[in-house]
Amino acid sequence: MKMFFTIFAAFLLMGAITGCGDAKTTIIEKASIPGEDDDHNHGGGTPNGESVGRLLIYNGSDLNAQVIDLADNDVLATLNLDAAPSAIPSSGGFRYAMLVERNADKVGFIDGGLWEEPHDDHFDLFQTTPEMSDVSLSGSRPTHVVGHDGQVAVFFDGNGDAGINASVQVMTDEMIEKNESPYTLDYAVAMHGVAEPRGDHLLSTIRRDDSVTSSGNFILPDQVGVYHLHEGEYELEQTLEVECPDLHGAAQNETTVVFGCGDGLLVATEGDNHEYTAQKLLNSSDVDAALRIGSVWGHHASEQFIGMANSRTSDLIQFFSIDTAENEMTLIEWQPMANAKPVARAFTFGAEQFVILDDQGYLTVIEPHMENGHMHWEYGTRLDITDEDPAMMPDGMRFTLAVSEGGHTAYVADPIAQHVLVIDLELMQVTGDIELDYSPASVTWLGVAEEQDHDHDH
Numbered sequence: 001m002k003m004f005f006t007i008f009a010a011f012l013l014m015g016a017i018t019g020c021g022d023a024k025t026t027i028i029e030k031a032s033i034p035g036e037d038d039d040h041n042h043g044g045g046t047p048n049g050e051s052v053g054r055l056l057i058y059n060g061s062d063l064n065a066q067v068i069d070l071a072d073n074d075v076l077a078t079l080n081l082d083a084a085p086s087a088i089p090s091s092g093g094f095r096y097a098m099l100v101e102r103n104a105d106k107v108g109f110i111d112g113g114l115w116e117e118p119h120d121d122h123f124d125l126f127q128t129t130p131e132m133s134d135v136s137l138s139g140s141r142p143t144h145v146v147g148h149d150g151q152v153a154v155f156f157d158g159n160g161d162a163g164i165n166a167s168v169q170v171m172t173d174e175m176i177e178k179n180e181s182p183y184t185l186d187y188a189v190a191m192h193g194v195a196e197p198r199g200d201h202l203l204s205t206i207r208r209d210d211s212v213t214s215s216g217n218f219i220l221p222d223q224v225g226v227y228h229l230h231e232g233e234y235e236l237e238q239t240l241e242v243e244c245p246d247l248h249g250a251a252q253n254e255t256t257v258v259f260g261c262g263d264g265l266l267v268a269t270e271g272d273n274h275e276y277t278a279q280k281l282l283n284s285s286d287v288d289a290a291l292r293i294g295s296v297w298g299h300h301a302s303e304q305f306i307g308m309a310n311s312r313t314s315d316l317i318q319f320f321s322i323d324t325a326e327n328e329m330t331l332i333e334w335q336p337m338a339n340a341k342p343v344a345r346a347f348t349f350g351a352e353q354f355v356i357l358d359d360q361g362y363l364t365v366i367e368p369h370m371e372n373g374h375m376h377w378e379y380g381t382r383l384d385i386t387d388e389d390p391a392m393m394p395d396g397m398r399f400t401l402a403v404s405e406g407g408h409t410a411y412v413a414d415p416i417a418q419h420v421l422v423i424d425l426e427l428m429q430v431t432g433d434i435e436l437d438y439s440p441a442s443v444t445w446l447g448v449a450e451e452q453d454h455d456h457d458h
Helices: 173-177
Strands: 016-018 024-032 054-059 064-069 074-080 096-101 106-111 114-119 122-127 131-138 142-148 151-156 167-172 183-186 195-198 201-206 223-230 233-239 250-252 256-261 264-270 276-282 292-297 304-311 314-323 328-332 342-347 354-358 362-371 374-384 400-403 409-414 419-424 429-435 442-446
Touching (some): 074 131, 096 142, 096 442, 106 142, 142 195, 151 195, 151 201, 167 173, 167 195, 167 201, 183 201, 195 250, 256 292, 304 374, 314 374, 342 400, 354 400
Parallel strands (some): 183 233
Antiparallel strands (some): 016 024, 024 122, 054 064, 054 442, 096 106, 106 131, 142 151, 167 183, 195 201, 201 223, 223 233, 250 256, 256 264, 264 276, 292 304, 304 314, 314 328, 354 362, 362 374, 400 409, 409 419, 419 429
């Protein structure tokens, strides 16, 4: 997903490589790659302190991004941006920050400078100075960005008024580094859609008729197609017969992809030969009549999904656990504080928790529990993350959240207090404070994801 460093094999035995200017690449030999009889975890996150990752903090006032080394909170680089991004998610392998410039029809990349590569019987951890990438993606109105298993899919909505059709571009971190062309899917219509990458396959939305799928200012799809990669382009291989009116929001785990519909959820399950079966999970009676599930979160370590039901015309927000095996959705009593509205949500490391950050300055933890052979999610605890009055929030800003993929840590940016709090999610305590001289607009965790075997029997 970006043109950057090419590391030659002859250099792999060196402790450091000096490049242009003051840039330096440090290589750390890591644990051996596990064999069939090795049950140890040799991922690239926090064990033994090799790297806890890096944090990109976006300064909207000065239009730049600082990259912080989370081991010591040192500023590694301050990078000027050419436009204000609408979002800054991470790439599929968490090496890059993606600058989604929806109004400029562009996605740029920042190399966080931290990644690992297999080498003989071990991994080498590479650390270098963060830099802007020369690579970018172009397309009309990039909006939904979905990462999964090392890949990231960017859905470009297109512009029906201008006659520009929707499209999808998929990349890996290695493709960015080598400045390779993305895998592509081109539509014959514009739509506000979403695509979920799964290896050589892509589950992506289909829109059939404007009159059927119009919703507000967006033209929403109503079906899902299974596309297969052929010579760099995705070709339609299967159209799921289950309809999903006003489709919005999607997520996946190891076996299943879920899409939010106006009347419930479309559940697509992968079978033999990458063929998918689809079923409809209609809204339960607990879903308020004025709401619909339009946002869904999944995790490879969780058999359940989390869905959020809301509406532009209602202040009510509901969360549901979604069990696709049992074909059930269950209301989660997340017990919000008075007038609290979620501003960020995420599964934590290993899917051991689901966290909700609200506009009143509270981080709420939802936890899974096994009862009578069934998993359910319930309120766990809550942490007050600010001493400031939320009413003093600068215009156009909000509290923001990043969750580490290398351990049980969250980072909450407080624009009022001008700092980023480091939160231990196992202890639910603030364990660090990154002081700033500006109001942080957003935070993004970058680094090497630590894989974890997860036991859901809590």
